[in-house]
Amino acid sequence: MDSLTSAASVVAAGLAVGLGAIGPGIGQGTAAGGAVEGIARQPEAEGKIRGTLLLSLAFMEALTIYGLVVALVLLFANPFA
Amino acid sequence: MVPLPFALPLAELEVGQHLYWQLGNLKIHGQVFISSWIVIGALLAVVVIGTRKLERDPGGVQNLLEFLWDYIRDLSREQIGEKAYRDWLPFIGTLFLFIFVSNWGGALIPWKLIHLPSGELGAPTADINTTIALALLVSLAYFYAGLSRKGFRYFEYYVEPTPIMLPFKIVEDFTKPLSLSFRLFGNILADELVVAVLAFLVPLVVPLPAMFLGLFTSAIQALIFATLAAYYIGEAVHEEHH
Numbered sequence: 572m573d574s575l576t577s578a579a580s581v582v583a584a585g586l587a588v589g590l591g592a593i594g595p596g597i598g599q600g601t602a603a604g605g606a607v608e609g610i611a612r613q614p615e616a617e618g619k620i621r622g623t624l625l626l627s628l629a630f631m632e633a634l635t636i637y638g639l640v641v642a643l644v645l646l647f648a649n650p651f652a
Numbered sequence: 653m654v655p656l657p658f659a660l661p662l663a664e665l666e667v668g669q670h671l672y673w674q675l676g677n678l679k680i681h682g683q684v685f686i687s688s689w690i691v692i693g694a695l696l697a698v699v700v701i702g703t704r705k706l707e708r709d710p711g712g713v714q715n716l717l718e719f720l721w722d723y724i725r726d727l728s729r730e731q732i733g734e735k736a737y738r739d740w741l742p743f744i745g746t747l748f749l750f751i752f753v754s755n756w757g758g759a760l761i762p763w764k765l766i767h768l769p770s771g772e773l774g775a776p777t778a779d780i781n782t783t784i785a786l787a788l789l790v791s792l793a794y795f796y797a798g799l800s801r802k803g804f805r806y807f808e809y810y811v812e813p814t815p816i817m818l819p820f821k822i823v824e825d826f827t828k829p830l831s832l833s834f835r836l837f838g839n840i841l842a843d844e845l846v847v848a849v850l851a852f853l854v855p856l857v858v859p860l861p862a863m864f865l866g867l868f869t870s871a872i873q874a875l876i877f878a879t880l881a882a883y884y885i886g887e888a889v890h891e892e893h894h
Contacts, residue, residue, distance in 0.1 A: 625872060626872075626875075626876065626879070629869070629872050629873065629876050630876070632839075632869075633831065633834075633835040633838070633839070636834070636835060636838035636839055636842060637831075637834055637835075637838065639838050639842055640834050640837065640838045643838075643841065
């Protein structure tokens with residue numbers, strides 16, 4: 572791998588994870604806030620809310636993970652090297 | 653494919669290092685096969701031991717198996733629906749248990765004690781080939797479910813509610829396995845990497861919370877994979893008008 576490609580790959584890997592974390596971060600915050608509101612309004616529904624929240628948080632997290640997969644491919648299995 | 657430039661006492665951080673077996677023209681990742689066989693063996697052993705002497709008042713392993721069965725039945729009944737869930741229960745259950753035991757096995761069993769000439773044993777689901785195989789199985793399963801239940805009427809689903817949706821529904825058939833496999837692979841590999849990097853920086857105590865978080869997310873990922881597989885099958889067998 573020549574040095575320009577490796578430098579570009581490392582920067583791109585950082586950007587892929589960093590930018591990819593913004594959207595899901597906002598989304599997870601909104602979802603958790605909604606869940607807390609729901610529990611405050613209806614404490615007896617806590618179990619059900621928690622289950623749904625965890626499932627949807629994992630879905631949002633998957634979006635960051637896609638960025639991470641791209642970053643890992645760039646770092647460890649770079650197709651342009 | 654570069655190994656990271658440091659070694660750890662209990663787990664080496666190696667991405668893209670494999671134990672290659674030559675099978676005809678194919679190069680296969682031996683360490684994934686070995687750890688999958690261990691997972692499959694462990695599952696079979698537990699199931700055989702748990703069902704050998706069935707009792708009316710379950711205890712021990714039988715109790716655990718019945719709990720798991722109830723859990724998986726509720727999951728698939730909720731997603732697939734009352735009519736068809738019984739046919740797909742074994743498939744969903746196998747997916748869930750295999751992924752769950754793989755994820756936890758990869759984190760909990762000290763694989764480093766088994767020495768391999770190259771590569772390292774770990775969770776089979778941290779290899780993209782395993783997760784893509786599982787995701788393609790799910791794709792085949794929901795096509796089969798839809799076609800066998802509805803015949804060619806299954807393809808009406810592609811033009812409902814309007815034919816404008818057709819390209820999106822076709823693209824969806826490709827993105828479903830893609831996102832299923834990437835989600836599982838990325839999560840498991842990310843857990844392993846986070847723990848390995850923390851253990852490299854501070855070898856004691858500090859990686860523990862990350863390990864617990866890893867166990868938690870791996871369990872959730874197994875649940876999500878099984879839930880989504882059941883949901884896709886349920887979508888395929890669902891009858892619109894009755």
